[in-house]
Amino acid sequence: MILGRFLRQHYRTLAGAALLSCASAASTVALLSHINRLASAGMHGPASRPLLLGILWLACLLATNALSQLLLARLGGSLVAQLRTELSRRFVAMEYEKLADRKHAVFGSLIEDVAAIAPLALVAPLLAYNLLLAVLYASYLATVSIALLGTLLLFLGTSLAASLALERVMRDRLDELRQANEKVFEYFRFIGEGKKEMSLNAARARQFSDELMLPAIGRARGLMVRAHAGLGLNEAWSMAVMYGSVFLIVYLGYAAFAMRQDTIVRFVIGAVFLGGPVSFIVSAGRQVAVGAASLRHLERVGLDADVDADANVPRAARRRTFESWRTIRLQGVCYSYPGSAAAKPTVGPVDLEIARGETIFIVGGNGSGKSTLLLLLTSLLRPHAGTIYLDDTPIETDLRSYRERFTGVFGDFFLFPHVLDAAGNRLSDERIEQLLRVLDLDAQVEAHEGELSRLALSTGQRKRLALLQCYAEDRDIFFFDEWAADQDVHFRDHFYRTLLPALKAGGKTVVAISHDDRYFHMADRVIALDAGRVVRAPSRDAVAALSS
Template sequence: MLLDSRSFLQCRTKLYSTNRRSMGAVYLGPNRSNSVLHLTYQLARSNRTFLILLAFLSLISGALSAAFLALITYSLTPNSHSHFFLAVLFSITCVLILLARHGHRYFVTSLGNRLETHLRLELVQTIISCPLRRLERRGPSGLFTVLTHDVGTITGLVLSMPTLLSDAALLLGAFAYLGYLSGYLLLGLFMAVVIIGMIFYFKIVSKNMHLFDQIRDKYAILMGHYSDLIAGTKELKMDADLSSRLVDEHIHNATNDLARINLQTAQKHSFGLNLGQATIYLLIGLVVFVYPTLLGATPEVVLGYVIVILYAAGPLESIINSYPVFISAKVSLRRIADLKDELSLAKEPSLQYESILNSGVFEEIALVDVQFCYPDSNGTGKTIGPINLNLRPGEITFFVGGNGSGKTTLVKLLCGLYAPDSGVILFNGNNVVLKELQSYRERFAVVFSDFHILGHALSLYDFELASKDDLTHSFGLGEVLAEYDTLNIRGLSEGQRRRLALLLSVLDSAEIHLFDEPGSDLDPDTKRYFYEELLPYLRLRGKAVLVVSHDDRYFSQADRLITLHDGKIISDIHRTNG
């Protein structure tokens, strides 16, 4: 086997297997809550030990914060005792607070990393197991947005939890100290003002939740334009008008729209923050001017309240600032769940190692009344078929026809990337049903016209074995693979990449070899070598060879010439080659 995973050459789907319980995975399947609370619930179930430790550290942190404030207030009163003793207690308390907060950061960061890893792997697994046609309709930019922006937003929320938990614990400790200092009446009035202010803020921000959805939508649109920008760099450089219009009419508008909505959101948030700041001013005014006069608060109590308010103002503002992050994470979590719901509707099963298609030598593939339709917005669309076709080993079959005649769609049906809307595909007389689909694909080695070599995962390919084969030099790749361990796919020309893809396919042990426009990007000598020497070589090895081609100079190499027009086979000519 040349490849650890045949990837694009064998249409193989490699599924990730992970221990979800031990790693704390969160599966967001259909018909489940899409809220951040549900995510927290899932994390609690799979990470009980971490959360128990976090709760314990939160209580310790709150108690230490109360002790910290008490020490400061007591040290400022005229009745305080030895300053040396208080300084020692102060130092010990500071060290313990730092240790508790470090514990917070460690455990929550671990949770965040686990969450990010498994969200990405769950999404990758969902994408890999989704039928190709559904992925083609979805498009790459939307998938990239979910994998990068949405997962990153949720992870960012989780990673901010250490600070939020520490701040919340500090506030709880501060309130506990105020209760000890002045009794429940003053504390009740104090907390009432705080809660009323926070309620008003949350109502203001919640009324503008639709803006967070718009930000996410505009970001996805911008990602699509970025994809066009990167993929179409050569075309844009060759056409200044096209380039400037892309920037001015699309990217510029999209970025402006995103900036405008971000500004709206920031203004609403700023208004809420001002309300929170006004609440703090109100609290200080109540403590300094109202509590002593109406409630008889002593100077010591007033001093304690002022210190607490000034000390807790930062953590309180931090908690308020985190609310938009929660809303963004909720939007992202909903988009992730929606994507998983959509892609999971037609999830393909993994490889069946006990499949009946895994045993026996390939004898025949038969397509019986196979039809496939590309639907359009009106519910109709272009139809391929009905196709009736038999293919056997030791035969070179060419599929020819004009552009849009259905050749590539037919071979995608043949190798199992598309499932027929009607009719059946038989392998050695056995019906290729959904659960057998991946086992059926394993019989193929495929190079599509838009092939892709996994340039960031070259270790999946056995280049060492390929470099020792005589075919490598026949393909003119001897020097390229001489230092395969430092191979840079991006440094190869289009022709070299195609030759490499063809080489890997030819060396593969699959019984059926499928080539979609293999002559593209090849120089005349390499093209001749491929058609006139390699294809007969594969036939002699008993392989079934399927070729989609417009190179009519080499049609004579075919044992069978199948012509398609408008999605139908209009001729099937069997030829005899010596």
């Protein structure tokens, strides 16, 4: 578990904070004892002696508390940074399929869950301090009156039992609240991604606001009110029991136990001091409950499992299982998206073989499974049935090495500002500028230390920048999902008649989803899909005959 690893890693600092907390607790008890002696016995001898002794214990209390808080502040900063680093790394290493429909979970976890989990580590030394302080106070009160201490513990035990019962009830509410907040984060993402559409369509904006976002915020608000009201009532109940018990102690001390006034006064002073750590222990339950809900949420998202051990291995150290491959073969491959009707495969069964160096066009109507087949081919989606082979080896034997054969442009591609080669090094500005000229973008974009000066371009131009990234990686297989659809007539023709043949001449395998039937003869084969299945795979000559 993430939190457990942090605690083990920083156990020395935590132990130091706990020891300082113990010293602070001892100083507090010594100060309490000094105050009680002064209050019950009065001053004897020089007036400066009890004053100096009180100042000494106050100085010890201040010093130990201050050092403890400094250590905890340092721990807090380290924990937040480590949690963000760990969660970011886990999101990067997580399989695409797990995160494809839950992108909003990234932001929610990095923002809300980190803020909720961090106090769990910081509260541990403070809990230890307050528990020790409570035990020391109780031990001191035992020397004053066992009967009154028993009465006090009876009331505190009742309060603790009620608090534990309430926290068990609140667990489900906190889990619901975390899920409701995730839905709110999802709608916040809609604001950024759908702003253009909502700006042009006021009715759409109203519908989004009135029927989606505001109800989601309202539901989260209601759950937050109920959850935190319950936790707050728990604190109020505990506080009322604490002060009520002090009142009853005074009453019973006189009415039932016929105790002396100085004994009751000494006990009441000690009980008031005891109220501090007891109140903290109860209030810490709120932080623990909220943090535990965030930990459970991370488990549901799938972030509490170990990251792929190969994720951070340097590229040069990885196996090269598939360096000299000849064919990719899909055998009985099927895939169904979650929630598809009657678990009917979205794609498959598909039997297909692609030879190294081939140029393949995938065609078909909307919803025929073209993009899903491409995701399966790149292994970003894992088949629910069937197997993908590179030559005669299942790609699962070395998935990372298999994925390193591919570079390309997805339909929903993302542009990074830095241009990197396959090893992760920044491309030289001279090489980037050369590629910008090839892609007719040298007038719009410049390069500085491997970073592109501008990404806010038209969709077609942005796709050219995405292709530039592919050229920089220079891998075995180039794939394109409707890349030419947003290009002007001139550059579309340039893509099919110049760029794709150049890739083939360079020994690259090209897999392109396309609707441009006037260029089908440029492919070695055209793979047609209908309802997720291959319906024909005509030869290049057959396509040429059809297009002539």
